[in-house]
Amino acid sequence: MSKVMVVTSGKGGVGKTTSSASLGAALAQSGQNVVLIDFDVGLRNLDLVMGAERRVVFDLVNVVQGDAKLPQALIRDKRIETLSLLPASQTRDKDALTEDGVQKVIEELREKFDWIICDSPAGIEKGAQLAMRFADMAVVVTNPEVSSVRDSDRIIGMLDSKTLRAENGDNFEKHLLLTRYSAARAARGEMLNVKDVLEILAIPLLGIVPESPDVLNASNLGCPVTLHNPESVAAKAYLEAARRLCGEKLEVVEPVERKSLMGRLFGRKAAMA
């Protein structure tokens, strides 16, 4: 049974694309067939984060408009053979997508893949609505910061009203992925903590990804962090989140930041675990 999962947030820059790439790679690393769809028509970036920017020939808009067949547009990952990417168009805008066209593409992908991950554009307009429209479930990416939490709340409301599942009266499964989290700052009361965000948004927690230099490093290299540095804290968080998506009951452990004595004195992070 295939699952269509939208990765969304409302606000931009919170880590939707990074999280789509990392969760997709983590699921594929466990042997499942995964396809990532970039819905950010006009501002595509999933190809770049996945290191496939030079292999894009056809894109989602070409397939929706019938200018290319779906298999021609899919880019198979060179490192994980069960991972594919359907890039967005860079030269068109979101109006080039139609609801019927997107539905057809997703139905066709359902036959071949276990997971269809829709990387949503920021905002609440057409692009974001089409990314969530045919989803079975959602990962809501949120930073522990007021504007991100507010926008996530808005997006949760839309998932419960604008998706096909919601319109049919079915329950829509939603998971919270808290990214760029700093346990030390939350402990000092300088940043919303996990409990605060969970209390406000009231959806189940899928994972906590700590703020980590490994994430930027991985996107610099065009390789999902779960593949590039699987031992890093961020990668471990994504790998565990992927296992939870598959139904494993793994407790979410709040990350702790350890500081050396010198680090404490000079306020520098010496190590993170």
Add this chain to the structure above:
Amino acid sequence: MSVFSFFTRTRSAPVARDRLQILLAHERALSGRADLAAILREEILAVIAKHVSIDPEKVNVKLERGDHVSTLEVNVEMLDLAKVGAE
């Protein structure tokens, strides 16, 4: 930053949490009828226009949300009320 301020560092996260809780309680209540002020403006104007001719540009509708009560303020400038009265 003085040495003293290091010990009395402000904890801003609880403020963020409280502000969000109040704001989202309002926003969730209004979702689906986000343009409440616009709808009220339209309908109130239609009623007034039945009896008095008004300039739609000279209408001011303000919806103010407070912690416990919200207030709706409608200011309508009626130029030709004298004429109406004379009829």
